[in-house]
Amino acid sequence: QVQLVQSGAEVKKPGASVKVSCKTSGYTFSSYGIAWVRQAPGQGLEWMGWISGYIGNTDHAQKFQGRLTMTTDTATNTAYMELRSLISDDTAVYYCARFGSGYLDLWGRGTLVTVSS
Amino acid sequence: ENVLTQSPGTLSLSPGERATLSCRASQNIRHSHLAWYQQKPGQAPILLIYGASTRATGIPGRFSGSGSGTDFTLTISSLEPEDFAVYYCQQYDTSPWTFGQGTKVEIK
Numbered sequence: 668q669v670q671l672v673q674s675g676a677e678v679k680k681p682g683a684s685v686k687v688s689c690k691t692s693g694y695t696f697s698s699y700g701i702a703w704v705r706q707a708p709g710q711g712l713e714w715m716g717w718i719s720g721y722i723g724n725t726d727h728a729q730k731f732q733g734r735l736t737m738t739t740d741t742a743t744n745t746a747y748m749e750l751r752s753l754i755s756d757d758t759a760v761y762y763c764a765r766f767g768s769g770y771l772d773l774w775g776r777g778t779l780v781t782v783s784s
Numbered sequence: 785e786n787v788l789t790q791s792p793g794t795l796s797l798s799p800g801e802r803a804t805l806s807c808r809a810s811q812n813i814r815h816s817h818l819a820w821y822q823q824k825p826g827q828a829p830i831l832l833i834y835g836a837s838t839r840a841t842g843i844p845g846r847f848s849g850s851g852s853g854t855d856f857t858l859t860i861s862s863l864e865p866e867d868f869a870v871y872y873c874q875q876y877d878t879s880p881w882t883f884g885q886g887t888k889v890e891i892k
Contacts, residue, residue: 769876
């Protein structure tokens with residue numbers, strides 16, 4: 668069964684960092700990439716970036732430059748997204764999603780990250 | 785970046801009616817690299833259409849996509865109760881990938 672299982676909800680203070688995991692199973696990890704998309708409360712979807720499952724190259728939206736790190740662990744078929752210097756506007760549900768050719772064909776259930784003092 | 789504008793913002797229809805959703809891009813999308821997703825409250829999005837017109841695995845035939853260049857359309861031929869949701873388009877032609885702001889299809 669193909670699935671992406673994300674880590675649990677997090678509460679962070681402003682200025683802190685958060686690392687969300689996305690454990691994959693049921694498919695060949697290196698044949699696909701993982702994208703990260705977030706959704707603020709009551710808002711639409713925002714693409715953050717992606718990482719290749721094969722050689723680990725990445726791309727990300729300019730607004731996250733310097734704050735976002737995406738990595739993979741091929742031994743456990745897990746992808747990670749770390750966002751640093753959190754502010755209240757980073758409060759959102761963070762989704763990982765599998766992609767092969769750019770469209771996102773399988774999504775995790777999401778991880779709620781709350782940034783609050 | 786390629787800005788996607790969806791219209792209308794909200795579509796109020798009854799079950800059995802036809803829904804037509806629009807997605808307009810600020811720049812040409814090559815190779816029809818456009819996808820549509822459905823999202824219900826509290827759930828992750830699911831892929832409906834990719835390549836502008838190819839239905840994803842398991843998606844019913846009442847969903848269809850069309851268009852090219854800068855103008856794309858998602859059509860639901862006859863709305864079922866489970867189709868009332870928010871729909872997003874996404875381009876994956878150029879970086880940064882972008883989503884439209886969504887169209888909510890609600891029960892009239």
